[in-house]
Amino acid sequence: MAKQDNEKKKISESTIHRLSLYYRALSLLEKENYETISSKELAKREKLTPAQVRKDLSFFGSFGTRGLGYPVSELKTRISQILGIDRVWNVAMVGVGNIGSALVSYKEFQKQGFSIKLIFDNDQRKIGSNHKGMIVSDIKEMSTLLRENNIEMVILAVPAIVAQYIVDEVVEAGIKAILNFAQINLVVPDDVFLRNENMSMELEYLSFALSNQYTPG
Amino acid sequence: MAKQDNEKKKISESTIHRLSLYYRALSLLEKENYETISSKELAKREKLTPAQVRKDLSFFGSFGTRGLGYPVSELKTRISQILGIDRVWNVAMVGVGNIGSALVSYKEFQKQGFSIKLIFDNDQRKIGSNHKGMIVSDIKEMSTLLRENNIEMVILAVPAIVAQYIVDEVVEAGIKAILNFAQINLVVPDDVFLRNENMSMELEYLSFALSNQYTPG
Structure with missing residues (x-):
C-alpha cells in the first residue's frame, strides 16, 4: 500500500486513455439520467473488467459506495479535472x-x-x-x-x-x-x-x- | 517461465500497438541501410526502455544475436507477418x-x-x-x-x-x-x-x- 501511495502520480498511458473512455461513457450515462453506475456496468460498456475499472478509479481517491456504485456526475467532473478538460x-x-x-x-x-x-x-x-x-x-x-x-x-x-x-x-x-x-x-x-x-x-x-x-x- | 509459455498467444493491446511502431522504425532503418539494430537503439527511437523492446520481441521467438542486435529486414518481415500486413x-x-x-x-x-x-x-x-x-x-x-x-x-x-x-x-x-x-x-x-x-x-x-x-x- 505504501508503494502504491508513493507511485500515485505514476498513471500509465493506458490508464489515461481509459479515463477518456470513462469520461465519454459517463457523459452518455448523464444524458440517460443515470445517477449512479457500478464498476461492473461501466466495465461492460467499455469491454473492460470491473477490477480494471476499480483499479483505474482508485488512483483518484475513494469514489462510490459499495452496492450503490459511482455517482455519475461527480465522477465525470472529477475525471474531466484529472484530464484537464474542465477548461478550454x-x-x-x-x-x-x-x-x-x-x-x-x-x-x-x-x-x-x-x-x-x-x-x-x-x-x-x-x-x-x-x-x-x-x-x-x-x-x-x-x-x-x-x-x-x-x-x-x-x-x-x-x-x-x-x-x-x-x-x-x-x-x-x-x-x-x-x-x-x-x-x-x-x-x-x-x-x-x-x-x-x-x-x-x-x-x-x-x-x-x-x-x-x-x-x- | 512455464506460465509465460502457456500465455504466448496473449499479446496485449499495447504490445500490438508497439509492434506497429517497431514496424515503422524498421522500415525507416531499412531505408537508411541499417542491417542490424540493438534493442537499446530501437528503444531510444521509440522512447521506450530496451527491456520493453526485448520483452515485446521475445513473444515471437528468438531474434538477434547478443552484441549484434536484431537483423533489420528479417525483423521487419516477421513483424509484418505477425500484424498481418504482409498482404493487401x-x-x-x-x-x-x-x-x-x-x-x-x-x-x-x-x-x-x-x-x-x-x-x-x-x-x-x-x-x-x-x-x-x-x-x-x-x-x-x-x-x-x-x-x-x-x-x-x-x-x-x-x-x-x-x-x-x-x-x-x-x-x-x-x-x-x-x-x-x-x-x-x-x-x-x-x-x-x-x-x-x-x-x-x-x-x-x-x-x-x-x-x-x-x-x-
Whole structure:
C-alpha cells in the first residue's frame, strides 16, 4: 500500500486513455439520467473488467459506495479535472491539407474543449482564404500569431518532410504540447509534450485480429 | 517461465500497438541501410526502455544475436507477418463526409496494405460522383457490393445517430473487422472485431500532461 501511495502520480498511458473512455461513457450515462453506475456496468460498456475499472478509479481517491456504485456526475467532473478538460484549450492547426482540413471541422475537438483558434498553411492559394469560418494564416507569421493568441497546443498535419522544421519553430514559439499527424519521429526538448497520431495503427490492430483470430482482453 | 509459455498467444493491446511502431522504425532503418539494430537503439527511437523492446520481441521467438542486435529486414518481415500486413486487405469506406473523405486519400493506409476499394454514402449529391478516383456507391447497395468485392474490413465514418444501423448491415454482409470513427459504442457479435478511433483522445492526453506537468514513462 505504501508503494502504491508513493507511485500515485505514476498513471500509465493506458490508464489515461481509459479515463477518456470513462469520461465519454459517463457523459452518455448523464444524458440517460443515470445517477449512479457500478464498476461492473461501466466495465461492460467499455469491454473492460470491473477490477480494471476499480483499479483505474482508485488512483483518484475513494469514489462510490459499495452496492450503490459511482455517482455519475461527480465522477465525470472529477475525471474531466484529472484530464484537464474542465477548461478550454487554445489550439492551432498547422497544415490544412486533407487531414488538417477534416480535423478543423471535427466537432469532437470543440466538444471536449479543444478550440481551434488559428489555422496555418504555406500554400499561397489557401492563405487568406476562408476555411470553415476561419481565415488561413501564412505559416511565416506562425511564431508571432501563436504567441499573440495564447495558443497552448498545436496540431501538426503537414508533410513528413517539413515536419521537423515546423515543429522546431512551434517549440521556439513556446508551445509545450504538440499532436503530430505526420508519419515521422519528431525531436522535441524534454519539456515539450509530443504525441503522434497514427490512424493506420487501428487497422493494423484489426489485421492482427483477423490474421490471428483473436483480440487481447 | 512455464506460465509465460502457456500465455504466448496473449499479446496485449499495447504490445500490438508497439509492434506497429517497431514496424515503422524498421522500415525507416531499412531505408537508411541499417542491417542490424540493438534493442537499446530501437528503444531510444521509440522512447521506450530496451527491456520493453526485448520483452515485446521475445513473444515471437528468438531474434538477434547478443552484441549484434536484431537483423533489420528479417525483423521487419516477421513483424509484418505477425500484424498481418504482409498482404493487401480489401477495405470499404462508409461515409464520405469530412473525416471519411480525408481518409480515402490518406496515403499511409495504402502504404500499409489497406486498400480502399469501395466508398459509400447516402447523400444523393455524392452518389455516382467521382471522389478521388473512385465512384461513390449508394449505401443501399452496400450489402451486395461488400460481398461481390470481397471486402474484408470496413471503416465507418458516419454520424453517430445512424452508426448502429449501418454497422448491423455491415455485420449482416459478413464483415468481421470494423474501424469506427463515430463517437458511439457500437454493439457487434463476438466474432466481429471492432475498434474505435477517437482522435480527441490524444489531445486529452496532452491536456493531462500540461495540467499535471508529466507524461508516463
